[in-house]
Amino acid sequence: MRKSTPVLSGAALVALVAGGALPLSAQAIPENSHCGTEAGDNNTAFVDYSQLTREVQRLERTTQGRVDVEVAGQSNQGRDIYVARVGEGDTVIYVQTQIHGNENHGTQALLNLLREMGGNTAEARELRENITLVGIPRLNVDGGENDTRQNQMSWADVVEDFPQLAGVEPAWNYRDSVPGFDVNRDFNPDLDYVPQPEDFPGDSADTGWYITPEAQTSRDVYRGLEQEFGTVDYFVDLHNQWSCYKQEGTDNMSHLSISGRFISDPSEFGDWPEFDYDASRRANVAVYDALQGRGESGFGDLTLYPQDINLPGTALGSFALRGSATVLFETSSQTQYDGNKRNGYLTKQVEVGLRGLMTAVADGSISQIDPADYEQIPNRVFLPAD
Numbered sequence: 001m002r003k004s005t006p007v008l009s010g011a012a013l014v015a016l017v018a019g020g021a022l023p024l025s026a027q028a029i030p031e032n033s034h035c036g037t038e039a040g041d042n043n044t045a046f047v048d049y050s051q052l053t054r055e056v057q058r059l060e061r062t063t064q065g066r067v068d069v070e071v072a073g074q075s076n077q078g079r080d081i082y083v084a085r086v087g088e089g090d091t092v093i094y095v096q097t098q099i100h101g102n103e104n105h106g107t108q109a110l111l112n113l114l115r116e117m118g119g120n121t122a123e124a125r126e127l128r129e130n131i132t133l134v135g136i137p138r139l140n141v142d143g144g145e146n147d148t149r150q151n152q153m154s155w156a157d158v159v160e161d162f163p164q165l166a167g168v169e170p171a172w173n174y175r176d177s178v179p180g181f182d183v184n185r186d187f188n189p190d191l192d193y194v195p196q197p198e199d200f201p202g203d204s205a206d207t208g209w210y211i212t213p214e215a216q217t218s219r220d221v222y223r224g225l226e227q228e229f230g231t232v233d234y235f236v237d238l239h240n241q242w243s244c245y246k247q248e249g250t251d252n253m254s255h256l257s258i259s260g261r262f263i264s265d266p267s268e269f270g271d272w273p274e275f276d277y278d279a280s281r282r283a284n285v286a287v288y289d290a291l292q293g294r295g296e297s298g299f300g301d302l303t304l305y306p307q308d309i310n311l312p313g314t315a316l317g318s319f320a321l322r323g324s325a326t327v328l329f330e331t332s333s334q335t336q337y338d339g340n341k342r343n344g345y346l347t348k349q350v351e352v353g354l355r356g357l358m359t360a361v362a363d364g365s366i367s368q369i370d371p372a373d374y375e376q377i378p379n380r381v382f383l384p385a386d
Contacts, residue, residue, distance in 0.1 A: 035244040035253075035386050045343045046104040047111075049079055049145045052138055055111055056082045063118030066128070072136065073217030076153040079141040081217045086117045089131035091361055092229045094324070095354065096136045096218060096315060097238040099184045101143020101150070105331045105343065106238025109350035110135045113358075130362035134225060139214050140183055150180030151214055158211050162195050171209065172201040173313075184237075185313040186215035189269060189321035191223050207269065208313035218315060226322070231274060234283055234361065235324040237316050238350060240331045244383035245303060252301040256291070256349055257330040257380050259305035260284040262317035269312050274323025281374035283325045283357055286366050288377055290356020291349065299349050303380035305330050327357065 047055055060069045063086070072083035097106035114135060117127050127133075138144050142152035155170040170176070173185040186208040195209040202208075210216050225232045245254045260280030266272050291299040305328055311317045320326045331346050360366040 035383055047107065049138075049141055052082070052107070052141075052144075053080070056084060056137065059084060059111070059114055059118065063115070067114050067118035072221050073213055075140075075142045076151060076157060076213055077142045079145070081136065081139060081141055081214065083134065083136050083221055084114050085132065085134045086114060087128040087130075087132040089127075089129060089362070090229070091130065091233045092132045092134060092225055093234040093236065093358060093361065094134045094222065094225060094232050095236045095238065096139055098138040098144055099140055099214070099218075099237065099315065100182070100239065101140040101146065101148050103149075103238075103240035103331075104144070105240060105333065105346045106329060106350055107137050107144075108347045109354065110137045110238065112347070112351055113354060116355075117358075127358060127362050131358060132229075133358065134221065136218065136221065139218055141214075143180065143183075148178055148180060149182060150175050150178045151183050151212055152178065152180050153212060154179040162211060165195060165197055165200065165211075168197045169201045171211065172203050173208075181212050183212050183214045184315060185311075186210060186212045187219070187313055187315045187318040189272060189312065189318040191219055191226075191322075202313075204313070205310055206313055207318065215315075222319060232319065232322070232324045234327070234357070235316065235319045236327045236329065236354065236357070237314075238329045238331075238354075240333060241305075242382070243333050244385060245332055245380040246383055247301050247303055248379040248381050250301070250378070253298070254301045254303040254378075254380055255298060255332045255346060256302040256353070257305040257328075257332070258284050258287055258302060258353070258377070259307065259328040259330075260320075260326055260374065261307050262309060262311050262314055262326065262328075263320055264310040266321055268310075269321060272321040272323075275321050276323060276325060277320075278371040279325035280320060280327070281371035282366055282369040283327050284377070285369045285371070285373045286357045286360040287327060287329075287353040289369075290359070291353050294352060298345075299352055302349075302353075302377070304377045305380070329353065 056069045059067045067084055067086045069084045071080045073081045095110055097110050117124050140151050159165050173182040188207040195211055247254050266275040291302055316326045329350055333346050
């Protein structure tokens with residue numbers, strides 16, 4: 001497994017820049033940067049469902065079972081949702097990707113890290129001894145196959161599963177034209193919650209309901225880990241956002257935003273004594289520090305996702321209330337915004353940051369991080385498309 005803080009060699013850096021894969025962030029943003037205007041009308045750079053199935057099967061085989069892959073649940077359209085596990089450490093890191101079907105980069109990054117951690121190097125063995133990595137490499141498998149943010153599920157499907165909701169107005173996160181739900185608003189810190197008619201349609205400041213099979217699957221994996229470990233120490237959710245941001249106070253393009261803040265007041269949602277915002281801040285600083293070690297690659301120009309949010313219905317918000325240190329990755333690109341040339345760069349950026357968190361947890365250095373350093377991470381600044 002590669003070390004967490006290497007600097008690209010000069011030759012490698014030149015080659016990547018020449019190939020267009022590595023924009024040098026030290027340069028000011030060009031007046032005509034084509035930001036957000038490059039068409040991307042296909043997903044050929046990303047694995048489809050059948051390829052994902054082969055990839056996870058190959059992971060288990062080539063690592064001689066060190067990476068264990070199981071079916072955690074099924075989507076509304078009957079596709080398997082896979083969960084992979086590697087390591088025997090007492091500290092668990094649960095990573096989830098592609099809760100939004102059209103946000104792809106985290107899936108390949110997680111597959112690469114699972115492969116590395118399942119390897120036979122000294123670094124991989126040390127990680128396995130100290131942490132347990134559990135990952136869902138694509139939660140929204142239907143949305144991934146159909147290139148939609150939402151899953152593929154009608155309100156009639158929900159009522160069939162939960163007859164008590166007959167005649168109730170559909171949930172606010174439902175989009176009839178798909179039809180489907182934004183799965184990342186369907187979570188609740190009460191893992192035993194049963195949907196109640198009076199809780200619909202709800203809004204973005206409310207908790208969710210576990211009405212989608214994808215949210216139910218993630219909850220069930222989380223519940224199992226909680227029963228095994230007591231607390232799910234770290235939860236990481238890999239997303240994508242708008243392509244065009246820069247760092248506040250600089251002219252450097254930012255290709256990644258991170259965050260550990262999703263709940264403004266935990267007491268608003270009941271008694272959650274395990275909520276630990278400082279642990280989330282330390283985890284995000286570990287990601288930030290790992291990306292600072294990559295020289296002039298542009299990896300270090302990451303930013304904070306907006307902090308003035310309160311989203312208890314997200315996986316991050318609900319699991320934070322239960323005591324998990326949480327990290328959001330928002331890679332600044334989506335398949336509908338950009339072509340393929342940056343995909344390798346953006347995937348590697350997620351790998352480096354997530355590997356940095358894993359390493360800091362495994363060697364114990366995360367406990368030495370001052371959570372106040374989180375407030376020093378630059379804010380993101382929106383840039384309109386050219």
